[in-house]
Amino acid sequence: MSKIKDEVLAANEAYAADFGDKANLPMPPGRGFAILTCMDARLDPAKYAGLAEGDAHVIRNAGGRASDDAIRSLVISHKLLGTNEWFVIHHTDCGMETFTNEVMGDLLSSSLDTATVDESGWHDTGAGPGSEEGRYINWLTISDQAKSVRADVARIKGHPLVPKDVPVHGYIYDCKTGKLVEVTG
Numbered sequence: 221m222s223k224i225k226d227e228v229l230a231a232n233e234a235y236a237a238d239f240g241d242k243a244n245l246p247m248p249p250g251r252g253f254a255i256l257t258c259m260d261a262r263l264d265p266a267k268y269a270g271l272a273e274g275d276a277h278v279i280r281n282a283g284g285r286a287s288d289d290a291i292r293s294l295v296i297s298h299k300l301l302g303t304n305e306w307f308v309i310h311h312t313d314c315g316m317e318t319f320t321n322e323v324m325g326d327l328l329s330s331s332l333d334t335a336t337v338d339e340s341g342w343h344d345t346g347a348g349p350g351s352e353e354g355r356y357i358n359w360l361t362i363s364d365q366a367k368s369v370r371a372d373v374a375r376i377k378g379h380p381l382v383p384k385d386v387p388v389h390g391y392i393y394d395c396k397t398g399k400l401v402e403v404t405g
């Protein structure tokens with residue numbers, strides 16, 4: 221038995237018991253917008269951006285990067301579900317700033333177990349075997365948050381399947397204050 225599984229199912233039971241009108245929500249986001257943001261556990265887009273069920277699309281991945289798959293979701297979000305304003309929100313202290321493609325490739329080639337990190341960087345202590353497959357993935361790491369936000373906004377805006385009149389706003393969420401800071405330029 222997994223303790224986490226029990227906790228999740230108990231929480232879901234309480235949530236469903238008070239589900240109310242949410243049963244009647246339509247599929248298209250009621251407020252017509254989408255957020256692309258990092259999967260970091262400290263970020264809760266529903267709270268930091270004031271979302272209720274049915275309000276907006278939230279697309280999350282490591283770093284909140286405009287990967288091919290994130291763009292796939294955004295195009296569906298607009299083309300089929302009518303969102304017409306998008307936010308790219310990266311954040312301070314992102315784990316994606318702590319490694320490079322080379323570091324990740326090395327770690328995975330040594331073992332698939334969870335690595336450890338200290339002042340000198342990442343270390344693999346797992347027994348192995350690992351896999352070389354990690355060397356063939358672009359992990360979309362980040363060296364500078366403002367730069368990565370600008371690059372992702374530009375990639376989305378420049379995509380041939382994205383209409384030019386959909387505004388794409390770039391922000392950095394500050395993990396120390398909870399504030400969204402606009403990335404300009």
Ligand SMILES: [Zn+2]
Pocket residue numbers: 258259260282283284311313314315316
């Ligand atoms: Zn992050």
